[in-house]
């Protein structure tokens with residue numbers, strides 16, 4: 001924990017959400033802001049960016065209290081946007097998954113790297129796009145020129161998402177060959193998340209594979225997803241708010257918290273999902289650290 005951190009106990013609030021797996025004694029927030037830290041989280045908050053994986057749910061299980069927090073946000077008409085680096089499913093599937101947990105939202109309230117990348121590609125010179133994303137994520141790229149199946153030449157853009165078990169040496173090498181063919185082929189990364197918390201343990205996300213291709217081809221990827229400033233700018237556009245009025249809530253101290261702070265937002269870290277105690281000694285000073293998103297309403301009330 002950062003040495004400047006201050007333990008602040010959440011104010012009691014009748015009917016406020018409570019993380020079911022935690023006792024009332026553990027209901028506390030840590031603010032790394034010193035005296036007045038609580039107000040650093042709260043003052044002037046007019047909108048929220050909420051991560052999904054590790055914040056609203058872990059795999060298929062909602063985080064205790066997350067649904068109640070969402071209802072609190074909706075009841076107060078607080079502008080919100082889910083910002084996720086998930087590239088394994090389309091927004092419609094995320095909407096359905098959230099609905100199954102009791103979070104009624106729509107695709108317009110979810111920003112994904114695939115949507116941001118497809119929007120960006122439509123502004124660029126047309127050319128074949130080679131997609132290294134899961135089949136379910138391809139819907140966002142409909143209407144764009146696509147490179148046929150297993151072609152190893154002819155791409156103008158190589159788009160990398162989270163392929164999970166789909167990553168094999170031949171698959172990664174195909175991406176390398178497409179990029180190596182011409183220095184003008186653009187490498188597009190759907191976020192730069194390093195790892196995520198899967199059911200069976202922490203698992204590699206997209207960034208390590210992007211880094212491998214950057215290294216092999218001596219070029220830099222265009223990142224469309226967290227922690228890219230362009231992605232946060234797109235999210236702020238969706239909310240129609242300025243950065244200083246928006247707080248990002250995430251479980252990734254770098255991709256969520258540090259990246260948001262670098263863009264002028266406030267960044268709140270939750271101790272769920274991929275959170276590790278060492279994150280508090282990572283050199284990043286979150287504007288707030290909450291046991292979980294269940295505690296958020298107490299700091300917004």
Ligand SMILES: [Mg+2]
Pocket residue numbers: 051052053054055250251252273
């Ligand atoms: Mg997350």
